[in-house]
Amino acid sequence: MRPLTSKRVAVICLGLGAVLFAAVVVSLRMGAYPIAVSDIVKGLVQGALGRWDDIPAENRLVIFGLRLPRIALGVLVGASLATSGAGFQALLRNPLADPYVLGVSSGAALGAILSLIAAPHAAGLIQLAAFVGALATIAVVYLLGRRGGQLDSATLLLAGIITASFLSAVIMFLMTTLSGRDLRGMAFWLMGDLQTISSVNVKWLYLVMAIALGCIYSTASDLNLILTGEQEARHLGVNVERVKLVVYVGASVLTGLAVSVSGAIGYVGLLVPHLMRMIFGTDYRLLIPTSAIGGAILIVVADTLARTVVAPTELPVGAMTALAGAPVFIYLMRRRVR
Amino acid sequence: MSAAPAMPAAGNTPSVKVEQVTYAYAATDRSAPKFTLGPATFEANRRELIAILGPNASGKSTLLRLLAGLAKPLAGRIEIDGTEVGQLDLRTRARRIALVQQESELLFPLRVWEYVLQGRYPHGRRLRFESDEDCLLAGNALAQVGADALRDRWMDRLSGGEKQRVILARALAQQPSLLLLDEPTQHLDIGGKVELLRRLRKLADESRYTVIVVTHELDLAAEFADRVVLLQKGKCLSVGTAAEVYDPAVLAEVFEAPIDVEMRASGRPRVILRGNP
Numbered sequence: 001m002r003p004l005t006s007k008r009v010a011v012i013c014l015g016l017g018a019v020l021f022a023a024v025v026v027s028l029r030m031g032a033y034p035i036a037v038s039d040i041v042k043g044l045v046q047g048a049l050g051r052w053d054d055i056p057a058e059n060r061l062v063i064f065g066l067r068l069p070r071i072a073l074g075v076l077v078g079a080s081l082a083t084s085g086a087g088f089q090a091l092l093r094n095p096l097a098d099p100y101v102l103g104v105s106s107g108a109a110l111g112a113i114l115s116l117i118a119a120p121h122a123a124g125l126i127q128l129a130a131f132v133g134a135l136a137t138i139a140v141v142y143l144l145g146r147r148g149g150q151l152d153s154a155t156l157l158l159a160g161i162i163t164a165s166f167l168s169a170v171i172m173f174l175m176t177t178l179s180g181r182d183l184r185g186m187a188f189w190l191m192g193d194l195q196t197i198s199s200v201n202v203k204w205l206y207l208v209m210a211i212a213l214g215c216i217y218s219t220a221s222d223l224n225l226i227l228t229g230e231q232e233a234r235h236l237g238v239n240v241e242r243v244k245l246v247v248y249v250g251a252s253v254l255t256g257l258a259v260s261v262s263g264a265i266g267y268v269g270l271l272v273p274h275l276m277r278m279i280f281g282t283d284y285r286l287l288i289p290t291s292a293i294g295g296a297i298l299i300v301v302a303d304t305l306a307r308t309v310v311a312p313t314e315l316p317v318g319a320m321t322a323l324a325g326a327p328v329f330i331y332l333m334r335r336r337v338r
Numbered sequence: 339m340s341a342a343p344a345m346p347a348a349g350n351t352p353s354v355k356v357e358q359v360t361y362a363y364a365a366t367d368r369s370a371p372k373f374t375l376g377p378a379t380f381e382a383n384r385r386e387l388i389a390i391l392g393p394n395a396s397g398k399s400t401l402l403r404l405l406a407g408l409a410k411p412l413a414g415r416i417e418i419d420g421t422e423v424g425q426l427d428l429r430t431r432a433r434r435i436a437l438v439q440q441e442s443e444l445l446f447p448l449r450v451w452e453y454v455l456q457g458r459y460p461h462g463r464r465l466r467f468e469s470d471e472d473c474l475l476a477g478n479a480l481a482q483v484g485a486d487a488l489r490d491r492w493m494d495r496l497s498g499g500e501k502q503r504v505i506l507a508r509a510l511a512q513q514p515s516l517l518l519l520d521e522p523t524q525h526l527d528i529g530g531k532v533e534l535l536r537r538l539r540k541l542a543d544e545s546r547y548t549v550i551v552v553t554h555e556l557d558l559a560a561e562f563a564d565r566v567v568l569l570q571k572g573k574c575l576s577v578g579t580a581a582e583v584y585d586p587a588v589l590a591e592v593f594e595a596p597i598d599v600e601m602r603a604s605g606r607p608r609v610i611l612r613g614n615p
Contacts, residue, residue, distance in 0.1 A: 003452075003468035003472070004468070005467050006467050093445050095445060095446070221459065221466055224456070225456055225459060227444075227446060228444055228456065231408075231439065232439070234428070235406065235408070235432060235435075235436070235439075236432050236456060236459045236460060236512070237428045237431065237432030237433070237459060237460035238428070239428055277446065282447070
């Protein structure tokens with residue numbers, strides 16, 4: 001009997017954090033303008049210490065002006081999507097749940113597009129609209145996924161897939177009728193792209209993400225029990241309704257956040273929690289933080305590949321995650337049968 | 339330290355008191371009730387094993403849900419250790435009452451010890467990481483049901499009887515004073531059934547639990563229960579020792595089967611099926 005300790009969670013998260021840091025450094029290294037790894041690390045350290053004048057001007061521009069903002073967005077998006085995927089999987093008691101599969105990402109995208117049409121320059125509105133879209137979609141999918149008062153796994157997934165395709169059709173309709181605007185940009189954004197957003201204040205997005213992550217993490221041991229059954233969790237003293245509300249809203253905030261800055265990137269919410277489960281086990285007190293960091297790693301790596309494999313052209317990062325995610329997931333699913 | 343109930347019952351007050359409890363549920367608020375229960379009245383003391391008997395759809399499980407606080411009675415009171423069940427907050431309730439149901443499908447594989455440790459949930463804070471004491475109590479709970487050796491096995495790799503014992507161990511890890519079991523013998527063979535009832539009897543006798551079991555096993559109830567509660571179509575027909583309640587005519591009518599009752603020297607009755615004449 002070796003129960004999970006907070007120390008073990010901290011050690012594992014530090015280890016994964018180191019991997020993330022390495023991925024960020026490699027990603028900073030890649031690009032048209034060459035910088036040595038040592039200069040990158042030195043620049044990051046000096047930047048963290050606030051000694052901006054010690055960094056050579058070109059390096060400062062390339063690292064902090066061009067590459068790091070995009071990586072910072074990638075970290076935000078990856079952590080948000082992976083955590084909301086883990087949350088949805090527990091609440092819906094469905095291992096295949098994911099904001100993309102459930103149509104929540106499409107709902108958030110529709111909300112974001114509608115807000116772009118209505119008020120293109122309102123700061124923060126796009127995030128709010130994406131959140132509302134995500135929350136409305138999960139509510140609809142949840143209701144459609146019920147059968148005889150019970151949440152039915154297959155019905156739920158079908159409801160999600162159908163909702164997603166319906167919402168995609170609405171988005172297509174909007175985009176077609178709105179031709180003349182930046183259609184290619186929008187199409188890229190829909191596929192999941194980290195380069196289109198520049199005006200948002202990343203600090204605020206990080207703050208909102210931290211709050212949502214914290215709220216979801218506060219329910220981690222409740223989620224462990226809900227995984228063995230809602231009824232049983234209730235007998236053991238879990239306030240199931242409250243936990244559900246917190247996690248639904250939290251996961252919708254995270255999905256809305258991710259989609260509003262990067263479009264609908266698929267498979268992160270599905271793939272990362274599963275990978276982390278295979279490595280670290282199913283305990284949500286460990287799974288939520290490892291998924292967040294793992295999601296960040298995945299997006300940073302995928303985005304680095306997306307902007308380097310066919311350089312100077314770029315692929316949408318969503319295409320990269322789908323390209324890599326789908327086969328890996330199939331492999332994992334087949335291997336998982338013990 | 340053992341996984342025995344945390345609080346001793348004060349004096350001679352019964353651990354569980356069910357007074358004139360009625361319940362009804364309907365498909366919608368306006369339609370006539372589909373099912374009504376009660377009024378039911380009985381008591382259960384520490385060290386007592388009570389069996390709730392009755393044919394299918396007689397209200398056994400509903401009564402158990404009411405006892406567990408999962409449903410609110412329409413009228414009447416259910417008290418546990420002097421407090422009305424509905425007034426306990428969720429965690430307090432889980433520290434006093436443990437409900438053992440037919441196990442549900444686990445979504446992700448879980449080790450036996452992880453499952454049993456879940457029983458410590460109501461005793462901890464939010465986001466709690468289990469303490470050494472929790473592990474000790476979980477280990478004791480496993481020992482109490484004779485499932486020490488299963489500790490590191492996967493839940494989905496256990497046999498029906500093993501799983502039943504592990505589920506019982508999780509309930510014991512809650513350190514409740516009241517143990518409720520919903521048809522725990524359903525998937526067990528006759529040996530497993532006898533073993534389980536023996537274990538429950540021992541838990542009541544030696545560890546001071548109040549045990550209430552819903553079951554279809556008339557003979558086992560007669561053998562192991564102190565008292566039985568007989569339900570028919572939502573009515574609480576009779577409460578008493580098996581010898582008092584097991585009237586052949588009544589049982590034959592309730593279960594719609596040719597039942598005869600034979601009184602044995604031990605004072606405990608035995609149910610026999612009358613063959614064709």
